[in-house]
Amino acid sequence: MSTSPEGSTADRIAASAAHSGGVANSSSDDVAEAVRACARRAKEAAVQLATLTRRQKDAALHAIADALVAQTERIVAANAADVSRAERSGATAAYLDRLRLDANRVAAIAADVRKVAALPDPVGEIVRGGVLANGLELRQVRVPLGVVGIIYEGRPNVTVDAASLCVKSGNAVLLRGSSSAEASNAALVEVLRDAVAASGLPADAVQLVPGAGHDAAKHLMRARGLVDVLIPRGGAGLIRSVVEESTVPVIETGVGNCHVYVDADADLDQALAILLNAKTSRPSVCNAAETLLVHAAVAETFLPRALAALRDAGVTVHGDARVAAFDPTVVPATEEDWDREYLSLDIAAAVVDSLDDAIAHIRRHGTGHSEAIVTRSQTAARRFAAEVDAAAVLINASTRFVDGGEFGFGAEIGISTQKLHARGPMALPELTSTKWIVVGDGHVR
């Protein structure tokens, strides 16, 4: 299946691991070499990918979508093995639901690949350009990053999403999924590689990183010079460990302790609708609200309604004393509650005496993801937008809108909560770098 020539023993170990999903009994050194061999093949593939036309890349994406549909049975069978293993190990119903693939879900994943094909090619876009006083022509154009590593947990659809976004942006991708989805990911990547190769692209554009456990991920994090960027997708623990251990540049994603601040001048009906939407429409995602802040001036009118509505929606409120005074079912908040990303039907809640206090609270406890204010005051909105330091600031809108799909990007590879390179929802342009092209006619300085 691989288009690469017969290589070293390490290459063959890596290639076989990429197909079987793991090298169960190899030592750490073997894993290190297998990961590096894998990354070297990705780097070779990236050279070819960088100069493909949009037409070639879109053809490969349609071939991937066709193959996913054609190979549904095989994919679902592999997934069934993961699911029954997870069942035996006592996974929760929610976890099993996220892991499970059926024919409809495979079809939906394939449809998403076609959506990526329909998006404009970011590569070659001229970001800035012009002619200098001396006649030199200058243009800054988007180019692929090269080799993108994704370390992720849980859902096997990420395997296909990440691969299709990387193919479209001309990057080779190294995928390191969770061991619980090992069989599903192996089957999906085999289908992807076959389709990519059949379209004339290098199969090594898409690879599973070989090796079991944390070891392989660790070697991926140390492959500086071979891997251009690592994007961890998953829980706070995973992201922290990648950020701390990696010598490869990392784009930090996802942890969202998002606040909804109800200002003294809020439209309280809007505030209630936004609060409920932000907290309850999908509590398990990073753009869900985790803390409610209410200005003291509207606490008496707003909090009784809000607390009743949250209770009716099954939400446990962890409130400070001023919130608890309105409702005996409020759980007293501890200091930790202000920093928690619950990802569940729980919310921390506090009364603040001013916009300044709300901003200070968010500065202290926010994770730089998405922060909302509900207010009719132009001044308050302007100050909140300017002074809150986050990837996204929302005025009279739910935090749930901070999403590549909602922003009209057509896709998303994660939400960056760091300040370098990309901030907020990341899609195709965020998977590119730039290059300056300078054209002269014998120009010297």
Next chain:
Amino acid sequence: MSTSPEGSTADRIAASAAHSGGVANSSSDDVAEAVRACARRAKEAAVQLATLTRRQKDAALHAIADALVAQTERIVAANAADVSRAERSGATAAYLDRLRLDANRVAAIAADVRKVAALPDPVGEIVRGGVLANGLELRQVRVPLGVVGIIYEGRPNVTVDAASLCVKSGNAVLLRGSSSAEASNAALVEVLRDAVAASGLPADAVQLVPGAGHDAAKHLMRARGLVDVLIPRGGAGLIRSVVEESTVPVIETGVGNCHVYVDADADLDQALAILLNAKTSRPSVCNAAETLLVHAAVAETFLPRALAALRDAGVTVHGDARVAAFDPTVVPATEEDWDREYLSLDIAAAVVDSLDDAIAHIRRHGTGHSEAIVTRSQTAARRFAAEVDAAAVLINASTRFVDGGEFGFGAEIGISTQKLHARGPMALPELTSTKWIVVGDGHVR
């Protein structure tokens, strides 16, 4: 001089170190705490800096320029101490020249600060924006990065350049200069802080990192969460150590093994002019050429002229056998020569059999800085531009043009040779991040 209130002992140690330029006898733990205290004050200052208007920032920059001129005598006296210390330790004439400040140089530095004041404010610029189908207004605006750390060697003018670019872009700056310029930097930073504070900005917008030796730099590299980005400026060794040791995100700068490739279809007069300019106009800088590649088809006509001209210009050529065949004074190149950044009147030279071989050579040995082709062939130019992976690709122009000033940026804080965040010359926009501002009217998902 500091506007911060009386703080902890560590704060006072740090503040005094910031003024004296070093804590000679403190232990590593004390240095660590002093560096962190310094970074915390920078982070506080950054909150205020982020919301300044352009008018306030420009006023501070003009105050800095005025103060530099007014305090010339004091600055030159402090510098004289550094210079005589360097003389006693046997520094080269070139090194002493870079270190030395006189009244004219201080005036030139002040003039550069006024140039930065005249540049547009990058903060607040709308990068993308529009209205979504549901009526949500979306805009992506430039915001400061926050706290920028600069670790640099040699020239004291970098102290002022970096500070003025950071003030203009609303960032607080932590400066870690070389110990050889300790007295100069301490005097300059004292002048900067006074001027900044007199303009109503927090003095801690500009700080020298306290502590002696590598220790302080190391603690700066570990101040993740307090420092948003580190930019090392200096030799390859400094840059490598920062890249490897830092947990703070780093922008890698500067190492340039730049190639000039003379194609089969080159205008040989242009090729000669570009080669000489790229190699000899300023050999000590990162955009100077370090390797010449000549297509075999023009080797016989081009190389005798080129080798004679290089010899006349005092350049030692380290050539492969095919180059050496034309001139007995050519030094045989070793494998290391292809990877060397000489920064001197030396150049490696090789004959290649094709454009492919030239591109392959650059892929193997280039540092991703600036690569030039000289050719009249549209096809060769197009392929070189597409396939060479570097911050800048030049067609019929000298590599020496890759520079923030030449590109019309008005200033430069370094040349990034990495792919994330910024690539090529970095100026004001590269010192910013972005923030999404989403405005609705009670929008829920």
